Amino acid sequence: MSQSERLVLATRYRLVSEIGQGANGTVWRGHDDLLDRAVAIKELRLPQDLSEAERVVFYRRTLREARAPAQLRTHSIVEVYDVVIEQGRPWIVMELIEAPSLEQLIERDGPLPLAQVAHIGRRMLDALAVAHRAGIMHRDIKPSNVLLDGDRVVLTDFGLAVSSGSASITKTGHFMGSPAYVAPEVAAGEKATPQSDLWSLGATLYAAVEGTPPFERGNVMATLSALANEEAAPPQNAGALSPVITGLLQKNPVRRLSHARAVDRLERAVSGPRSARRRTDPRYRLAVVFGLVAATVASCAIGGGALILGMMREQPGSSPAAAHTRPSVQRPAGADTNALVVRAVNDQCRLFVTSGDALDIKYNGSLVKDDVRQFDEARLTAVVYDSAACEVWVNGVLQPLGNAGERKNYTIAKSTPGAG
Incomplete structure (x- = not known):
């Protein structure tokens, strides 16, 4: 047994065996003798050439920032139990999850099925939402930090996490993090933000569908050079997930998908167009049959003259109103019972809705195609x-459709429509 394996931290956490090593430290299987439970213990590794003053700063920041994730409570983030300083090194005591990492699955199986990658992406977005709401950025999202315990997807290793407003734990000449998965702006020296974590998620999902990250070039300098000067090759195996992955990998953080937009696109990729789902629904097919029967009976009753008149009215250009309405549009659920229902024709549908005279905001945002909102x-x-x-x-x-880019305002009283 090595000297490290005989070590007991804070008189209670006993190191049992080494689980693995990474660029920033070693992970141990441990045992909490006080509570008699298995734990994982992360030993952080310091750069070798730090001065004594820099080591003190590193310890203080590590202790503060590693404790931050302990406040996060969600099924998709590993639970942090304790942080201690022992033998001059920081150690993070965490929940032990005996499950393979995403990196191990990629190495073993190659590119993963799209349904599995979509599930991983959705759970990771849930985890990031909790962390970012608490003001915590992970800064090291990559496949080896994503554990897959059955259906549970767990984001782990917050050893490099920083809270908003804190300084970066870096030193000139040292690159903290994983070059193949770091956001371009962070690699260039800017502070980590929620958008930079989303970029790293995009690189992680890219690796899951392609088998390799988008800018991996074999060594740190070549990878960072590619990250700064090249565009990611379009993923070949992403299928319906391609808009999510490419949207997250936008180098400009302003153009990168927001968290909410990423969730929308991912759910749309998983579920497919809603109109397609309706066509496979037996209730929808039955409704179509009844509709065709009713239309046939009605056409026989009104006579040929009325049919000809209807055809003339639907000729292009015959009526300004006809040019901006779709007579065969299917009514969305709730259209007959709600004061206002909006359905997106495409992804450019943006709304701002308030209630009453007190500017009680009910909705402010964009819908993806076929999304419906009811008020x-x-x-x-x-x-x-x-x-x-x-x-x-x-x-x-149904109100008349307008022209592309045309803004419309609606003032609505229940059962008394008005538009302007």
């Missing part, structure tokens, strides 16, 4: 920023 307050004010991108029902009545 049923007594008084509503709505702004549709692109009236060609949104279908609007006011008290059960």
Whole structure:
């Protein structure tokens, strides 16, 4: 048994065996003698040429920042139990999860099935939402820090995590983190942000579908050079996940997918277009049959003259209103019972909806294609920023579509529609 394996931390955490090593430290299987439970213990490794003053700063920052994740309580983030300083080194005591990492699965199986990657991405977004709401950035998201315990996906190793407003734990000449998965702006020396964690998630999902990260070049300098000067090759195996991955890998943080947008695109990729799901629903097929029967009976009753008149009215250009409405549009759920229902025609549908006169904001954001939002307050004010991108029902009545880029305002009283 090595000297390290005989070590007991804080008189209670006993090292049992080494689990693995990484660039920033060693992970041990341990045992909490006080509570009689198995734990994982991360021993952080310091750069060799730090001065004594720099070591003190490193210890203080590590202790403060490693304790931060202990406040996070979610199924998708490893639970942190304790942080101690022993033999001049920081040690993080965590929940022991005996499960393979995403990196191990990629090495063993190569590119993973899209459904599994989508599930991993969704759970990772859940974990990041909790961390970012608490002001904590992970800074080292990569496949080896994602554990897969059955259906549970766990983000681990917050050893490099920083809270908003804290200084970076770096020193000139030292690169903290994993070059193949670090966001371009962080590699260039900027402070970590939620957007940089999302970039690292994109690189992780890219590796899961392609088998290798987008900028891996074999050594640190070549990888960082590619990260700074090249564009990622489009993923070949991403399928429906391609818009999510490429959106997260935008080098400009302003153009990168936000958390909410990434969730929307990922869920859309998983579920597919809603219209396609309706076509496979037996209730939808039955409704179509009844609709065709009703249409046949009605056409026989109204006679040929009325049919000809209807065809003439639907000729292109015959009516300005006809040019901006879709007579065969299917009514969304809730259109007959809610004061306002909006369905996105495409991804440009953006809304701002308030209730009453007190600017009680009900919705402010964008919808992806086929998304539906329902509002049923007594008084509503709505702004549709692109009236060609949104279908609007006011008290059960479909409003005319506008032109691309045309903004429309709606003032709505329950059962008394008005538009301006």
